[in-house]
Amino acid sequence: MSDWIRPRHLPEALEILATAPGPYRVISGGTDLMVECHLAPERRPESWLDISGLRELQGLQITEEGIRIGAATSLEAIRRHAEVLAHWPMLAASAAVTGAPPIQNRATLGGNVCNASPAADNAPVLLAYGARLEIVHHHGSRWLPYGDFHLGYRKTALQAGELLSALWIPYPPKHSRGYFRKVGTRAAQAIAKVSIAALIEEDRDGIIQSARFGMASVAATPCTLPSVSQYLLGRALRDIADAQVRQRVKQDIAPIQDIRSTTAYRLEIASRLVLEAIHRRSESKKEN
Amino acid sequence: MPTTMRINGEAFQSSSAPNSRLLDVLRNECDLKGTKEGCGEGECGACAVLVNGKLVNSCLVPLGQMEQAEITTVEGLPEDSTLARAFVQCGATQCGICTPGMMLAATALLAEHANPTLEEIRWGLSGNLCRCTGYGRIYAAIAQAAGGSADV
Numbered sequence: 001m002s003d004w005i006r007p008r009h010l011p012e013a014l015e016i017l018a019t020a021p022g023p024y025r026v027i028s029g030g031t032d033l034m035v036e037c038h039l040a041p042e043r044r045p046e047s048w049l050d051i052s053g054l055r056e057l058q059g060l061q062i063t064e065e066g067i068r069i070g071a072a073t074s075l076e077a078i079r080r081h082a083e084v085l086a087h088w089p090m091l092a093a094s095a096a097v098t099g100a101p102p103i104q105n106r107a108t109l110g111g112n113v114c115n116a117s118p119a120a121d122n123a124p125v126l127l128a129y130g131a132r133l134e135i136v137h138h139h140g141s142r143w144l145p146y147g148d149f150h151l152g153y154r155k156t157a158l159q160a161g162e163l164l165s166a167l168w169i170p171y172p173p174k175h176s177r178g179y180f181r182k183v184g185t186r187a188a189q190a191i192a193k194v195s196i197a198a199l200i201e202e203d204r205d206g207i208i209q210s211a212r213f214g215m216a217s218v219a220a221t222p223c224t225l226p227s228v229s230q231y232l233l234g235r236a237l238r239d240i241a242d243a244q245v246r247q248r249v250k251q252d253i254a255p256i257q258d259i260r261s262t263t264a265y266r267l268e269i270a271s272r273l274v275l276e277a278i279h280r281r282s283e284s285k286k287e288n
Numbered sequence: 289m290p291t292t293m294r295i296n297g298e299a300f301q302s303s304s305a306p307n308s309r310l311l312d313v314l315r316n317e318c319d320l321k322g323t324k325e326g327c328g329e330g331e332c333g334a335c336a337v338l339v340n341g342k343l344v345n346s347c348l349v350p351l352g353q354m355e356q357a358e359i360t361t362v363e364g365l366p367e368d369s370t371l372a373r374a375f376v377q378c379g380a381t382q383c384g385i386c387t388p389g390m391m392l393a394a395t396a397l398l399a400e401h402a403n404p405t406l407e408e409i410r411w412g413l414s415g416n417l418c419r420c421t422g423y424g425r426i427y428a429a430i431a432q433a434a435g436g437s438a439d440v
Contacts, residue, residue, distance in 0.1 A: 004306030100415025188414035
C-alpha cells in the first residue's frame with residue numbers, strides 16, 4: 001500500500017519534506033507524473049506528498065511590481081485570468097496551448113516548471129518575462145531568477161526539502177512588445193518541436209533597450225538566448241544583420257534530433273522565429 | 289484509508305491504493321465500462337469524466353485526490369437527452385470508443401457556453417480524439433443540441 005499524505009497547510013508539508021526529504025514524491029495536478037507512473041510502474045514512488053490541498057499555493061495576486069501566481073494554480077485559472085490576459089498575454093497564450101482543456105483543468109504552472117521538461121510549454125514565456133521563483137523550506141524561503149532554475153536535463157536547482165511555492169512575474173516594460181509561438185504537429189495536445197517567447201523593448205527612436213528570449217525544445221533545458229540578446233542591445237531594427245542573428249542563435253541553442261524533429265529543422269525554425277520576433281512591429285492576436 | 293466520493297450521484301468508497309488511476313477504479317471497481325482507456329497518457333480523451341464539473345482525463349487522476357469529489361461518467365448522463373439525440377441524428381458516433389469522452393466534453397462545454405460558436409466547440413473538444421467521423425458530425429451534433437444550426 002502506498003503512502004499518500006495530503007496536508008492542508010504549507011508548514012505541515014514543509015515539515016514532512018524536511019524530515020523525510022528523499023522518498024516523498026511531490027504531486028499536484030499529476031498530468032505528467034501519472035503518465036510516468038503508468039509507463040514505468042517499477043519506478044512508481046511509494047510515498048506521495050499531495051500538495052493540491054494547500055491553499056497557500058493557489059491563486060493569483062496582483063502586486064505593485066507584477067503578479068504572484070501560486071505554484072499549484074491550474075493553467076485553466078491562469079489562461080482565463082483577466083489581469084494575465086491584459087498584462088501578460090503570452091502567459092495566457094502558453095497556458096492555453098499546454099495540452100488541451102482537460103489537461104489545463106488539472107495541470108499547474110509550478111508543475112510544468114518543476115517537471116523540467118526541455119519542451120515545457122510555459123517555460124519560454126516565463127523566461128521572456130523574467131519570472132522569479134519563490135522557493136520555500138521549513139525554516140525559510142529564497143528567491144531565484146527562473147533563468148537559474150534549470151541546471152541540466154531534468155535537473156533543477158530545487159534542493160532536498162524545498163518546494164516551489166510561487167512564481168512572480170514583473171510587469172513588462174512600457175514600450176515592449178511580446179512574441180510567442182509554439183510549433184507542433186497540431187494545435188492541441190502536441191509536444192513542441194520548437195517554441196519561443198520574446199519580449200523586446202524599444203525606445204522612441206527604435207533603439208532596442210532590452211530583448212529577452214525564452215525557448216523550449218532546442219536544448220537540454222528551456223533556455224534564454226544570451227548572445228542574441230547582447231547583439232540586439234542598443235541597435236535599431238534597420239541595423240540588425242539577419243546573418244549575425246542566425247549565427248548567434250546557433251551559439252545559444254543545442255537542439256537534438258528526436259522522434260518529433262531533426263536538429264537541422266529545429267535550428268532553422270529557431271532562427272526564423274527569432275528573426276520574426278525581432279522584426280515584427282506590432283503585437284497581434286494571431287501569434288497567440 | 290479508503291477514499292469516499294460520489295459517482296453519478298451515489299456514494300462510493302474505494303479501498304484501492306491512493307495512487308491508483310481514477311480510470312481503473314471506475315472500470316474495475318464500479319464496473320462503469322463506459323469510460324474507455326485509449327492512450328493512457330492524457331492525449332486522447334477517451335477516459336474523460338467530470339470531476340466537480342470539470343473535464344479531466346481519468347487516466348491522469350490519482351484516487352488519493354478524489355476524497356469528497358463528485359464524479360460524473362457517461363453512465364451518469366441522462367439516457368435520453370437533447371445531446372444524446374443530436375449525436376444519433378447527426379451521425380456523430382461511429383465505432384463509439386471516443387463517444388463517452390465526447391459526450392462529457394460536450395456536457396462541460398454546454399454548461400459553460402449554452403450557445404457555443406464553432407470555435408468554442410472545437411476548443412472544448414480539442415482534448416478528445418476521434419479516428420472515425422472526422423469531427424464535423426460531432427461538432428454538428430453539439431451545435432444542434434445547443435439549439436443552433438447543425439450546418440457546421
